[in-house]
Amino acid sequence: MERRSARNRKWWLAGMTALIAAVVAGCGSAPSSESSNGGTAGETAGTAETSTAEGAKELKIRFYDDPAGFDPANVFRIENENIAFNVFSGLTTYDSATGAIVPDLAESWETPDNKVWTFKLRQGVQWQKGYGEFTSQDVIYTYQRNVDPATASPYATDLANVEKVEAPDDYTVVYTLKEPDSNFLHVVANYHQGQIVKKEAIEKAGDNVKWDPVGTGPYMVESIDPSSQIVLARHEQYYKGPAPIERLIFNIIKDEQTATIALQNGEVDVLMRSNRQENLDILEQAGFKMNYVGNYAANLKVFNMEHPALKDKRVRQAWYYAVDYGTIVEATAPKLQSVGKSILLDWMDVYSDDIPTYEYDPEKAKRLLAEAGFENGFTVTQLQTSSNGVTEQMQLEQEYLAQVGIMLEFELVDSPTYTQRRNDGEFETATRLLPAVNPDMILLSFLHPDNIAPNGLNGARFNVPEVTEKMELARAEVDPGKRKQLYADIQRIAMEELPYLPAYTSNLYWPSQQWVEGVVINKLAQVDFYGVDIQK
Numbered sequence: 001m002e003r004r005s006a007r008n009r010k011w012w013l014a015g016m017t018a019l020i021a022a023v024v025a026g027c028g029s030a031p032s033s034e035s036s037n038g039g040t041a042g043e044t045a046g047t048a049e050t051s052t053a054e055g056a057k058e059l060k061i062r063f064y065d066d067p068a069g070f071d072p073a074n075v076f077r078i079e080n081e082n083i084a085f086n087v088f089s090g091l092t093t094y095d096s097a098t099g100a101i102v103p104d105l106a107e108s109w110e111t112p113d114n115k116v117w118t119f120k121l122r123q124g125v126q127w128q129k130g131y132g133e134f135t136s137q138d139v140i141y142t143y144q145r146n147v148d149p150a151t152a153s154p155y156a157t158d159l160a161n162v163e164k165v166e167a168p169d170d171y172t173v174v175y176t177l178k179e180p181d182s183n184f185l186h187v188v189a190n191y192h193q194g195q196i197v198k199k200e201a202i203e204k205a206g207d208n209v210k211w212d213p214v215g216t217g218p219y220m221v222e223s224i225d226p227s228s229q230i231v232l233a234r235h236e237q238y239y240k241g242p243a244p245i246e247r248l249i250f251n252i253i254k255d256e257q258t259a260t261i262a263l264q265n266g267e268v269d270v271l272m273r274s275n276r277q278e279n280l281d282i283l284e285q286a287g288f289k290m291n292y293v294g295n296y297a298a299n300l301k302v303f304n305m306e307h308p309a310l311k312d313k314r315v316r317q318a319w320y321y322a323v324d325y326g327t328i329v330e331a332t333a334p335k336l337q338s339v340g341k342s343i344l345l346d347w348m349d350v351y352s353d354d355i356p357t358y359e360y361d362p363e364k365a366k367r368l369l370a371e372a373g374f375e376n377g378f379t380v381t382q383l384q385t386s387s388n389g390v391t392e393q394m395q396l397e398q399e400y401l402a403q404v405g406i407m408l409e410f411e412l413v414d415s416p417t418y419t420q421r422r423n424d425g426e427f428e429t430a431t432r433l434l435p436a437v438n439p440d441m442i443l444l445s446f447l448h449p450d451n452i453a454p455n456g457l458n459g460a461r462f463n464v465p466e467v468t469e470k471m472e473l474a475r476a477e478v479d480p481g482k483r484k485q486l487y488a489d490i491q492r493i494a495m496e497e498l499p500y501l502p503a504y505t506s507n508l509y510w511p512s513q514q515w516v517e518g519v520v521i522n523k524l525a526q527v528d529f530y531g532v533d534i535q536k
Contacts, residue, residue, distance in 0.1 A: 056247065057246050057247075059529075059534060060267070060269045061249065061269065061270045062251060062262065062272050062273075063079055063230060063253070064079055064252075064254060064259065065252070065254060067079070067230060069210025070087060071209050072088055072195035072213075073197075074151075075192065075210075078273075078524075078526070081192075083230065083232070085528070086219045086528065087213050087214075087215040087217045087220060088196065088213070088216070088217050089125075090104050090105065091105050091106035091119050091121075091189070091194065091196070092185050092186075092188055094189060094524065095522075098347060099347050099348070099522065099523035105125060106120060106173075107120055108120045111184075112478075113180060114177075114180035114181055114184070114475070115176065115181075117184055118174050119174075119175075121171040121172065122239060124239065125216050126238075127198050127201070127214060127215075129220065134196070135167075135170040136169065136170055136172060139165070139173045139196060141199045142195075142196045145202065146159055146193045147162075155192045156193070162176070162178070163176045163177055175188075179475070180476035181475050183439065183475065189437075191437075195215065196215070197214070198215075216235075218235055218240070218529065219232040219235055219243065222247070227252070229249065229252065230249075230252075231248070232250070232529075233246065234247065238530070251267070251268055253268070257279065260283060263283065263512075263513075264283075269534075270512040270516055270519060271510055271512070272510060275336065275509070277333050277335055280335045280336070281335075283511045288512065289514050289516065290509060291510045292508060292509040292510070292521065293525070294505070295338060295345050295346060296345075296506060296507070296524075298340055298342075298343065298345060298442070298505055299340060299432075299504040300340075300343070300432045300433075300434060300500040300503070302431065303316050303429055303460050303498070303499055304428050304459065304460065305460050305461050305499055306461055307380065307428050310429070312373075314368040315372050315374060315378075317368055318366075318368035318372070318404065319406065320358035320501055321359075321360065321365035322362055322400055322401055322404040323400040324360040325397075328393055328396045328397065331392075331396065335509065336506065337506060337507060338507060339503075339504065339505070340501075341357065342355055342502055343495065343502055344443075344487075345523075348437075348439050349484075350474075350483070350484050350487035350488070355491050362400075365404045366404050369404060374405070376405060377404070379407040380406065380407070380408060381409045381411050381427075381428045382394070382428070382429045383411050383418060383427040383428075384411065384431075385412070385418045387414070389412065394410065408429075423459075424454040425459045425461065432457075434446075435506075435523075437524055439487065440475065443471055444471055446499075446500060449463040449468060462500075470490050471486075516534060517534070518533050
């Protein structure tokens with residue numbers, strides 16, 4: 001196989017870096033008045049679709065922050081992505097329970113070489129608000145808009161590997177890539193740049209586009225008051241049929257305790273995210289339904305491998321053996337976290353359990369430190385935000401490490417400084433949360449030398465030529481078995497070298513009333529409300 005050039009590598013590596021960076025960033029401010037061009041969404045383009053019959057089903061959901069807009073080209077943060085996920089569709093989407101790629105606007109696809117991808121589109125799919133039938137021209141327009149510098153989309157780089165997009169007819173789209181990509185179906189999924197928009201709706205919305213989204217999904221925006229409420233109405237012409245619930249009312253409640261009380265009092269029916277152990281315990285004891293997704297994101301300890309001690313993998317392994325992460329989880333956040341075991345998550349299609357494991361063994365940790373020349377231990381500093389402070393988990397980890405001679409100290413800085421220094425790789429140790437569905441978002445961004453900080457997210461400065469070669473081969477490999485073996489090799493080497501220590505995985509809870517059914521949180525922390533119903 002012909003090796004890709006360094007220039008071409010940077011095209012697809014830049015995409016992976018931008019997407020993860022977007023996940024952890026915030027954005028934008030909201031307008032001060034109700035949007036949808038000054039009225040409700042049903043007034044936008046001909047077909048109102050927003051009337052709700054007396055006695056119709058409505059669901060009240062807690063929305064936990066100020067909305068930042070829902071234009072797929074620029075949408076940020078999980079709460080806003082939940083709205084976009086239900087308004088828009090992609091060529092593919094994710095099975096809520098498994099995270100597997102499944103058809104959406106494309107009913108089928110094929111590729112002979114992971115480089116040319118042909119999608120057959122569903123016929124008869126209708127746009128919200130009377131914009132007519134979805135066709136291949138909408139796919140082409142969405143791609144062109146996303147890569148247009150005037151759009152300023154942070155996700156444009158995720159499409160940098162696309163050479164061209166063609167539409168042989170109204171129901172066929174052909175993507176030709178610059179380099180093969182076995183994970184390209186993630187790029188066109190119902191997430192960020194994969195969400196399809198309508199040219200006429202974008203042009204009509206103008207500068208108000210992020211507050212007047214129009215898609216082909218199961219729900220459409222009826223009204224937005226950025227200070228208090230977002231209302232979605234059922235898209236009656238959705239290609240799967242109308243959703244069971246006619247209207248979704250998202251009430252903005254930022255404070256966690258206030259949100260918990262609102263659910264208890266019946267002011268809301270579902271909490272979009274509840275992230276405090278004590279609140280979850282209260283709600284569970286009171287009999288509320290504890291909808292959750294486990295292991296949706298990895299919490300990594302990042303080791304700067306230029307540190308005099310941390311550059312030796314025996315020291316990094318000793319760290320893992322020295323800390324009983326399972327006991328820490330049980331003592332501090334048994335509902336919200338689980339013990340990590342790999343840089344990838346066990347529901348990913350290329351996950352392998354043929355990797356080194358590190359059970360709590362302080363004596364082994366001491367032996368490894370002695371072999372590495374640190375029998376008297378060493379001191380290391382972890383970069384941490386002053387807003388979060390030194391958590392109970394960090395203090396417990398610090399105590400475990402001290403027992404084998406590793407003296408962990410903390411440097412507290414403000415959030416902007418923390419973000420800048422972590423991105424620049426200016427730390428001895430730091431942490432990262434990695435919500436991802438595409439395994440390349442993690443592997444390429446964190447293990448490829450082209451992404452070594454400050455050029456990318458490889459803050460550990462990991463550079464192993466064997467891993468780099470296998471990552472590139474895996475993207476091009478058509479045979480599923482060979483591809484999975486390449487990814488298995490990468491995971492094995494990564495967990496032996498241990499540039500990143502997967503201390504924990506995160507669990508996410510959306511508590512609800514018992515009569516709310518079908519709240520399934522996917523691996524991107526989103527809920528497909530098409531599958532939700534009320535059974536009182």
